[in-house]
Amino acid sequence: MFEKIDLSKQIEKKEYNKIMKDIEIRLGQLQREAKDKGVPVIVVFEGWDASGKGRIINELILPLNPRYFSVFTMHEENEEEMRRPFLWRFWTKTPEKGDMAVFDRSWYRRIMDDAAEGIVKGEALETSYGEINSFERVLYEDGFIILKFFLHISREEQKKRQERMGKNPATAWRIRESDKRQNKKYEAYMQAMQRAIEETDTERSPWTIVECEDYRFGIIKTLMSFIEGMETGLARIDRQREIVANAQIIRNMRSQEPHETAGNGSSLKLNGIKSSVIDKVDLSLSMDKQEYEKRIAKLQCKMRLLGNELYRAKIPVVIVYEGWDAAGKGGNIKRLAASLDPRGYDVVPISSPNDTEKNHHYLWRFWKEMPKTGHIAIFDRSWYGRVLVERVEGYCSEAEWKRAYREINDMEEHIVNFGTVFLKYWIHIDREEQLKRFNQRAADPNKTWKISDEDWRNRYNWDSYKDAVDEMLFRTSTTFAPWTIVESNCKRYARVKVLEHTIDEIEKALQKR
């Protein structure tokens, strides 16, 4: 790929000035169009050191309205970032609808620089290609436009520029050791970069290679390709919306015509054949008060010590609670967290997303809460809402919740690969127990706030939720992050089970270090 590139391309100043005026106008138009249509845009700049990234990015953003874009310069990870899974700092920076995020260096550092330096190789490198493709695919499918530019100069040109910068006191500070190393190891870097581009050049998020030896040419080609990419991307969004609108028009037309009789005739239903995980749960498991108090005290004591050890060993922990309304999640979480140092954990309660959150990818707000090394994040409900409440209540489309299983598994695998202990608890009660608890709550003036019309409505949809729970437990019980079902008709039993299991898993992780 690289050897096919003609680096001698130039543009004359007169032509440049003429065309730049039109380009600037068009850039502004396109930004407004994306804003009006609520389309989020990600622009990635990768390329050789001294290829002129800063200058080109500047030419791109100058004509834009600064309220609707952000530029992120992703140099080496800072301390805070190193303590999070690799994709964390990128996920948290994904723009909201209508906004643009420009990345000066990006997630490609890992499969370019780190691969060239041999820091990432073999199986880990293959995994990284997959993680990056998955990251971009997930955003694309949510309606993002992703444009990627690689700024290319030759080894000789790079050397010349670095020397020139080194001689000038105003710019000398900008050359770092790593930049000089890149020039020395130009061939190895080129191999790694080319491989990275091959593995990630998709029709969803294609690469543009920009010849940058002539700076005018580099600017014009970048901006023109940006314009083309935005036009293509916006046309795709238009087309998708048109499809939905067309279907509505046709439906309206049809509804005025006489009805056809249904021709399908399939009356076969899969009831009872489906795999039900929760049908078989033994809810009679229980524990008397005396035993409970003895055991819970011991376990909490142990948990406190483990919390400290986790901190020293720099292991992050994610604990997810999902379960039926009134299953006892809150009380269970309290018993788990009771003995922990409050500086070492966070309980993250999840309710319906607010406006800002709705304007992002649905995973965005969860990525933000992922714990750093040594910390524990306890999620009271979670991203699994996508395949539970959002599925059942129709808050997202069928295509969206169906692809969410894979999206969630990919996210969890990435976090587990970072070294995180990942625990997921399904707090389970049966329908009768729920009714009993609802009635108790309704009767107790101190608890009546805990029960809402929504709870009753969810209860009414029990069977739909049950299907969703079963499919979730099945499709997202992975080797790296399996679900644990917690029998919770007896709350005491449930609390002890969660604490015991959590302690076991943390001890295993500590032993592995």
Next chain:
Amino acid sequence: MFEKIDLSKQIEKKEYNKIMKDIEIRLGQLQREAKDKGVPVIVVFEGWDASGKGRIINELILPLNPRYFSVFTMHEENEEEMRRPFLWRFWTKTPEKGDMAVFDRSWYRRIMDDAAEGIVKGEALETSYGEINSFERVLYEDGFIILKFFLHISREEQKKRQERMGKNPATAWRIRESDKRQNKKYEAYMQAMQRAIEETDTERSPWTIVECEDYRFGIIKTLMSFIEGMETGLARIDRQREIVANAQIIRNMRSQEPHETAGNGSSLKLNGIKSSVIDKVDLSLSMDKQEYEKRIAKLQCKMRLLGNELYRAKIPVVIVYEGWDAAGKGGNIKRLAASLDPRGYDVVPISSPNDTEKNHHYLWRFWKEMPKTGHIAIFDRSWYGRVLVERVEGYCSEAEWKRAYREINDMEEHIVNFGTVFLKYWIHIDREEQLKRFNQRAADPNKTWKISDEDWRNRYNWDSYKDAVDEMLFRTSTTFAPWTIVESNCKRYARVKVLEHTIDEIEKALQKR
């Protein structure tokens, strides 16, 4: 995932008999519907030895019309298959439109059995997951329905069944050593299988895990899930076709309304900014007759020896020729092949696909021609037609040719990973040279058959082809299979260049062994 499965599920005989009648009728209906709609279907059966695959497959196919399905039992590779890249035997068996292919074991053997046995691991295993996902995605995007079943029994049940089969002389021969090993290493196999399922469970081609300890339950669940999968898949195809039809209806409606003025107003064009690889080719390169004859004789002699060495070293070679009409591909191929043993190579001329080929995925006919170890396949035109003639003449949709770059790169990478030497030549002439040759052909009664109206039409579209050629050379010049541009205004120069380059690359591959 596996530990969540309840293997005790049963179905009573009476219920079974009742429901099977409806199921059989529905299976026949769905096969006819797929046939009528021209939808190809792939059904994969994986699972434990002795889980009852044979019986279940039988129940699936008995109600079907045998003209439109094939069952492939994919046990260990035979000698012929071992000499081809791994996916070859599966690609060549992909069904044509409206047909069904049932696989008793499949491409999953590699990431299940071979992974459990440690034959495939680490980087190679990660690569295999990617290759399999790519294979299924490519078919899905072409409109295939892919349904995958994993038949599950416990270790104890497997052992019981194997012992029972061993005692019965009628079935004892069916138990192989590898089957007994599977029972001994049940845990390792389960790990590998679960991992394989996690990595390949997508909304495009999802897995169904079937509890098979009760054979009636196993059959009913498989067939019901098959029915559900077919209904979902056919509905998807209907929806996609409806989208196209709706767009047409709406277009027709709009065309009767007064025209709106175009609101976009973008007049910026990328001409001259695009990366052109071929613009810079030095077509003045030439060679006089005397030098040519001296060198070609030497090179051909060397090529003959290398052909034999390739055969002994069991290295397969793929050579692709693409180029302008009248660029001299035919003559060039002749000089390359002249000295080779005809048992060791095939020239594969590619013209427009016939009806059978059109009914398959476009890559199918090329997979069939991939050489076995020690053999050379020379393609006179190739799969690159997808991004050249099919793109320019509108024989495929924009979405189709855009995703073809990735599909082609994935295919070539898979073949190269197998150890194949992969050479691609773009035989290049300029427009003036082509005109000269066209006129010569038209004037020479012995050559006039070589020139058609189509050639003149293609020539007329030179600029569109040039864009397509440039993008092809750029997007498919990979580290593992780069293009070589052959300056061919002087045919002698071109022939020597191809022979020299081919010899160099083969020698490199031989040295690496």
